[in-house]
Amino acid sequence: MSKPEYVEIVEKVFxxxxxxxxxxxxxxxxxxxxxxxxxxxxxxxxxVADLINLFKNPxxxxxxxxxxxxxxxxxxxxxxxxxxxxxxxxxxxxxxPGINDVGYVIPDQPLxxxxxxxxxxxxxxxxxxxxxxxxxxxxxxxxxxxxxLEVILDPLKIVEWGGLREKEHTLIHDERGSDVVSRxxxxxxxxxxxxxxxxxxxxxxxxxxxxxxxxxxxEAAIAIPEPNGGVTIYAKTQCPFDTRRAVAQVLxxxxxxxxxxxxxxxxxxxxxxxxxxxxxxxxxxxxxVTKRPAVVLFTREESIIGHAKRHPMIARYKHMAxxxxxxxxxxxxxxxxxxxxxxxxxxxxxxxxxxxxGPYRVKNAKIDLAVVYTNKVYAGAFRGFGNPQVSxxxxxxxxxxxxxxxxxxxxxxxxxxxxxxxxxxxxxLLDHGVGLVxxxxxxxxxxxxxEKRKLYANQKGLLRRGIGIxxxxxxxxxxxxxxxxxxxxxxxxxxxxxIFRTGLTDFGQxxxxxxxxxxxxxxxxxxxxxxxxxxxxAATPDAGPTVASRSTVMGGNAALVAAYxxxxxxxxxxxxxxxxxxxxxxxxxxxxxxxxxxxxxxxxQELVEQSFWKGxxxxxxxxxxxxxxxxxxxxxxxxxxxxxxxxxIISDVELxxxxxxxxxxxxVTAYDIGRLINKTGADLHAIGGYIQGMGYALMEDLYYxxxxxxxxxxxxxxxxxxxxxxPEKITxxxxxxxxxxxxxxxxxxxxxxxxxxxPSIANAVAHALGGGVQVSKDVNKIPLTPDYIYSIIKKYKLxxx
Amino acid sequence: MVETxxxxxxxxGKQYVLDIPPDERLIDTLRYRLGFTSVxxxxxxxxxxxxxxxxxxxxxxxxxxxxxTLDGAEILTVExxxxxxxxxxxQVAFLETRGVQCGFCTPAFxxxxxxxxxxxxxPSDEEIKQWLASAICRCxxxxxxxxxxxxxxxxxxxxxxxxxxxxxxxxxxxxPLLR
Numbered sequence: 001m002s003k004p005e006y007v008e009i010v011e012k013v014f015x016x017x018x019x020x021x022x023x024x025x026x027x028x029x030x031x032x033x034x035x036x037x038x039x040x041x042x043x044x045x046x047x048v049a050d051l052i053n054l055f056k057n058p059x060x061x062x063x064x065x066x067x068x069x070x071x072x073x074x075x076x077x078x079x080x081x082x083x084x085x086x087x088x089x090x091x092x093x094x095x096x097p098g099i100n101d102v103g104y105v106i107p108d109q110p111l112x113x114x115x116x117x118x119x120x121x122x123x124x125x126x127x128x129x130x131x132x133x134x135x136x137x138x139x140x141x142x143x144x145x146x147x148x149l150e151v152i153l154d155p156l157k158i159v160e161w162g163g164l165r166e167k168e169h170t171l172i173h174d175e176r177g178s179d180v181v182s183r184x185x186x187x188x189x190x191x192x193x194x195x196x197x198x199x200x201x202x203x204x205x206x207x208x209x210x211x212x213x214x215x216x217x218x219e220a221a222i223a224i225p226e227p228n229g230g231v232t233i234y235a236k237t238q239c240p241f242d243t244r245r246a247v248a249q250v251l252x253x254x255x256x257x258x259x260x261x262x263x264x265x266x267x268x269x270x271x272x273x274x275x276x277x278x279x280x281x282x283x284x285x286x287x288x289v290t291k292r293p294a295v296v297l298f299t300r301e302e303s304i305i306g307h308a309k310r311h312p313m314i315a316r317y318k319h320m321a322x323x324x325x326x327x328x329x330x331x332x333x334x335x336x337x338x339x340x341x342x343x344x345x346x347x348x349x350x351x352x353x354x355x356x357x358g359p360y361r362v363k364n365a366k367i368d369l370a371v372v373y374t375n376k377v378y379a380g381a382f383r384g385f386g387n388p389q390v391s392x393x394x395x396x397x398x399x400x401x402x403x404x405x406x407x408x409x410x411x412x413x414x415x416x417x418x419x420x421x422x423x424x425x426x427x428x429l430l431d432h433g434v435g436l437v438x439x440x441x442x443x444x445x446x447x448x449x450x451e452k453r454k455l456y457a458n459q460k461g462l463l464r465r466g467i468g469i470x471x472x473x474x475x476x477x478x479x480x481x482x483x484x485x486x487x488x489x490x491x492x493x494x495x496x497x498x499i500f501r502t503g504l505t506d507f508g509q510x511x512x513x514x515x516x517x518x519x520x521x522x523x524x525x526x527x528x529x530x531x532x533x534x535x536x537x538a539a540t541p542d543a544g545p546t547v548a549s550r551s552t553v554m555g556g557n558a559a560l561v562a563a564y565x566x567x568x569x570x571x572x573x574x575x576x577x578x579x580x581x582x583x584x585x586x587x588x589x590x591x592x593x594x595x596x597x598x599x600x601x602x603x604x605q606e607l608v609e610q611s612f613w614k615g616x617x618x619x620x621x622x623x624x625x626x627x628x629x630x631x632x633x634x635x636x637x638x639x640x641x642x643x644x645x646x647x648x649i650i651s652d653v654e655l656x657x658x659x660x661x662x663x664x665x666x667x668v669t670a671y672d673i674g675r676l677i678n679k680t681g682a683d684l685h686a687i688g689g690y691i692q693g694m695g696y697a698l699m700e701d702l703y704y705x706x707x708x709x710x711x712x713x714x715x716x717x718x719x720x721x722x723x724x725x726x727p728e729k730i731t732x733x734x735x736x737x738x739x740x741x742x743x744x745x746x747x748x749x750x751x752x753x754x755x756x757x758x759p760s761i762a763n764a765v766a767h768a769l770g771g772g773v774q775v776s777k778d779v780n781k782i783p784l785t786p787d788y789i790y791s792i793i794k795k796y797k798l799x800x801x
Numbered sequence: 802m803v804e805t806x807x808x809x810x811x812x813x814g815k816q817y818v819l820d821i822p823p824d825e826r827l828i829d830t831l832r833y834r835l836g837f838t839s840v841x842x843x844x845x846x847x848x849x850x851x852x853x854x855x856x857x858x859x860x861x862x863x864x865x866x867x868x869x870t871l872d873g874a875e876i877l878t879v880e881x882x883x884x885x886x887x888x889x890x891x892q893v894a895f896l897e898t899r900g901v902q903c904g905f906c907t908p909a910f911x912x913x914x915x916x917x918x919x920x921x922x923x924p925s926d927e928e929i930k931q932w933l934a935s936a937i938c939r940c941x942x943x944x945x946x947x948x949x950x951x952x953x954x955x956x957x958x959x960x961x962x963x964x965x966x967x968x969x970x971x972x973x974x975x976x977p978l979l980r
Contacts, residue, residue, distance in 0.1 A: 033974060037899075038888075038896065038966075040907055041879075041888075041908075041911065042839070042888075043840075043878070043879035044839075047838075047905065049842070050832075050838040053838070213939075214939055215939055216841070216849050216851050216937060216938075216939050217903070218842075218844075264903070266903050266905025266906075267903045268903075299844075300845065300849075508903025508904065509902070526974070528970075680899045684900070684941075687942075687944060688902065688940045688941030691943070692939070714846055714848060716848045720937060720939060722934045722943075723930050723931075723933040723934040724934045726943050
C-alpha cells in the first residue's frame with residue numbers, strides 16, 4: 001500500500017526542517033501570546049455559564065441523586081415533586097426517548113438510574129423548574145424506594161492477589177455478570193530465568209489515590225430546542241463530537257440533528273470528557289420536553305461527586321536486577337479501581353499496562369492488570385490516564401533497587417534508559433527521536449543533582465532536605481484504543497484574515513495556540529491573522545477527542561496538511577505574479593517576494609485578492625490518521641503507540657521531621673517533546689503539570705464513609721495547591737529529539753507533564769528520611785500527607801537518631 | 802410574594818438602584834442581573850476565590866455576600882478596570898507575563914492585585930503570595946501571576962494606568978496586525 005499523501009506531507013516537512021534550530025523559525029517555538037488571552041483578561045463571555053443571560057426564559061435542570069451508594073430501585077415517585085411551585089416536569093428513566101446510556105467505552109452507565117444505583121452520584125430523577133432553587137427544593141420531594149445492598153469500596157474485595165481472580169461478592173454490575181471490567185497482560189521473555197539470575201530482587205506494594213480534577217469552572221450546559229425536533233447544546237466538554245454521539249443516542253436522534261458547541265473551558269484535565277456527555281444529555285432532554293432553553297449548572301459538591309476521577313491503583317511490583325544495576329525483569333499485578341462505571345477505564349487500564357515497566361530496556365516481564373468496579377465515584381480520564389499510577393510504583397522501585405545496590409538513582413536510570421535503536425518491553429523498535437538520556441542529563445545538570453545528593457545525605461536536624469529523580473515516557477495519541485484521526489479546516493478570507501476550524505477544544509492547555517503557530521509558520525502569516533473558531537459539530541470538522549496529548553501532534557498534523565496545500569497553491573500563483581520559481585517564493589506577510597529579489601514585493605492581501613480572480617481556492621481541509629496500533633492481547637507485544645514523549649523530573653524537598661510536613665523547594669522538569677512548538681504554552685504546562693502532580697503527591701485524595709459517601713466534597717476539604725504551597729522555582733527544560741510523523745517533529749506534552757511528578761517527590765522524601773531500604777519501602781503510597789510521613793518517622797524513630 | 806429591598810449600588814463607576822430579594826447573592830446580582838460575567842462562580846462557598854470582587858476597594862467573595870447588605874457601596878469588577886478601547890496596567894501586566902491559561906480564575910487574581918497595589922506599590926514577595934493565596938488557579942499559573950503583580954506595580958509607580966488596547970496588542974505580539 002502506498003503512503004497516503006498526508007503522511008508524505010508531514011514527513012517531507014519534518015525532513016526539510018529537521019536540522020533547523022528552533023530559534024531560527026519565525027513563529028514555531030516562540031513566546032507567542034495565546035489568541036484568546038485578551039478576551040480572558042477582559043473577563044468576556046466565553047464560558048458556558050456566561051451565556052445564560054443571552055437566552056430568554058430558560059428552565060433549570062436539577063439532578064436528584066441517590067441516597068445510597070449501592071441499592072436496587074423499587075419505585076420512583078415524582079408526583080409530590082411535580083406539584084412543587086415552579087416545577088414544570090420531573091423526568092425519570094421512563095422519559096428517555098432513545099437509549100438510556102452515557103457509558104463511554106461500554107454501555108454500563110444509565111443517564112437516569114433505572115434498576116440500580118451504584119454510587120453516590122447516580123441521578124435518579126431530573127427536576128425541571130423555573131429556577132434552580134425551585135428545582136433543588138422540589139428534588140427533596142422525589143420519593144425513591146430503595147433496597148440497599150452491600151457497599152464495596154475496596155477493590156481487593158472484587159479480585160485477589162496471585163492472578164487477580166474475581167472473588168465471591170455482591171455484584172455491582174449484575175447485568176454484566178462480573179465486576180471485572182477488563183484485563184490486560186504483558187508476557188515478555190522468561191521472567192523465571194530473570195529472577196534466578198538476579199543479584200537483587202525488590203518487592204513492594206503501592207497505592208495511589210483517587211484524584212479530583214478540581215477545575216475551577218464547574219460543569220455547565222445550555223440546550224436550545226431547534227426546528228424539526230433538533231437541539232443545540234453549549235456544553236463544557238472536551239470532546240464535542242463524543243458528546244454529540246451520546247446526546248443523539250439518549251434522544252434517539254440522528255447525529256445531524258444534534259449540534260454541540262464547546263466554548264472556552266475553565267479547565268478540563270480529562271475530567272470534562274465524559275461528564276460533558278452527561279450534562280449535555282440532561283440539558284437536551286429538558287429542552288426538548290419543555291421547548292425552552294434548558295440550563296444545567298453543577299455546584300462544586302455536585303461536580304466532585306458527579307464526574308469521573310483518576311483511578312486509584314493498588315499494585316504489587318517485583319523488580320529484578322544484576323549487581324551492576326542492569327534491569328533483568330519486572331513482574332507485577334496491578335488493580336485499577338474504576339468506581340461505579342467503566343467510563344474510560346478500559347482505555348486507562350490499557351495505557352497503564354503499556355507504561356507499566358517505565359521507559360527502560362526490559363526484556364523479561366510478566367504483568368497482569370485488572371480494572372474493577374467498586375461503589376466509589378466512577379473513574380475515567382485524568383491527565384496521564386493510568387500512567388502516573390504505574391510510574392509512581394516503577395520509579396519508587398528503581399530508587400529501592402539503587403539503594404539496595406548502592407548505586408546513584410541517576411546512574412541506575414541512565415544504565416537502563418531507552419535509547420535510539422532500543423526496543424520497548426512490547427518489542428516496539430524506537431529507531432529515532434528518543435531524547436530520554438539527554439533529558440536526564442540536562443535535568444541533572446540544572447538541578448545540581450550530584451552536589452545536592454551528597455549535601456543532603458546523613459542529615460540530623462529537624463528540617464531535612466532531600467532530592468529525588470523520576471523519569472517517564474508517554475505514548476503519543478490514542479494507540480490501540482481506537483482509530484485515531486484528526487481533521488482541520490483553514491479558510492483564507494478575502495481581506496487576508498484566516499479562519500481556523502478544529503473540533504479540538506481548548507481548556508487552557510495551549511495546544512490550540514501551538515496549532516496556530518504551525519499554520520502561521522507554514523503559510524508565512526503572523527498568528528495574529530488567524531481566528532480560532534469555537535468547536536461546533538455543525539461547523540468544525542471532527543478532529544477526534546481532545547485527549548491523550550494528541551492535539552499538537554494529531555490536530556497539528558491535520559492543520560499542517562491543510563496549510564501546506566494552501567501554501568503550495570499560493571506559491572504557484574505568486575511565482576506567476578513575481579516571475580520566479582515557486583520554491584523561491586517567500587511569504588512573510590504582509591510581504592510576498594522571491595528569495596533572490598526581495599525588493600520586488602507584492603502584499604499578502606494582493607496575493608489573496610489575485611487568488612480570487614485567478615480561481616485559486618483558498619479553503620482547505622486537512623486530514624491525518626495515525627498508523628493503526630499493534631497489540632497482541634495475550635503477550636502485550638506490538639507497537640502500541642506511534643511514538644513516545646520522554647521526560648526526567650528532579651524535585652528538591654524540605655521535610656519537617658516534627659510534623660511530617662513536606663514542602664517542595666525547587667524542581668526541574670526536562671521533557672523531550674520532539675520540537676518546541678509553543679514555548680509559552682509548553683513552559684506553562686510543564687510548571688502547571690508539576691503543581692498538579694505535586695498536589696497528587698502531597699495532598700489530594702477523596703475520602704469515603706463506609707457507606708460510600710464522599711467526605712470531602714468542597715475545596716476547603718479537598719486540598720489543591722495554592723500560591724502558598726508551590727515551590728519557589730520550577731525550571732522547565734526542553735529536549736527536541738524530533739519525530740518524523742509529528743508536525744515539524746513535535747510530540748505531545750499535555751499528559752506527560754504530570755506523569756513523573758509524584759514519584760520524583762516521593763523519592764526526594766525517602767531521601768530526606770534517610771534510614772535505608774526498609775524505611776524507603778514504607779514510602780509506598782500517595783498522598784504523602786503529614787500524618788502518614790510522621791507515622792514513618794515515628795515507626796523507625798528517625799527523629800533524634 | 803417575595804419582598805424586595807431597595808439597594809443603591811455603584812458598580813464600575815455607574816450608579817444602580819435595584820429592588821432585590823433580601824437573599825440575593827452579590828455574585829448573582831453582578832452576573833445575572835447586571836451582566837458582569839467576569840465574576841465567576843467556582844464553589845459558592847468562598848473557597849476557590851473566583852468570585853472575588855472589590856467592595857469599597859477591598860476583596861470580597863461575592864458568593865458569600867448578600868447584595869442587600871451593600872446599600873451605598875462601590876463595587877469594582879474586571880469590566881470596570883478600564884474603559885472601552887483601553888486596558889488597565891494590571892491587565893497589561895497579566896498579558897505580558899503570559900500566565901493566562903484557561904482564564905477562569907484570572908479576573909479574581911487581577912482584582913486581588915488591584916487591591917494589593919492600592920495599598921502598596923512595593924509589596925514584598927511574601928505579601929504577594931499571601932494576597933494571591935485567596936484564589937485557586939488549577940492550571941498552575943501562580944509564578945506567572947506573582948511576576949504580573951510586580952510588573953503592574955512598576956507601571957503604576959510610573960503613573961502608567963491606562964494603555965491603548967491596540968498599542969498593547971501590537972507590542973505584545975510584536976507582529977503585524979491585519980487592522
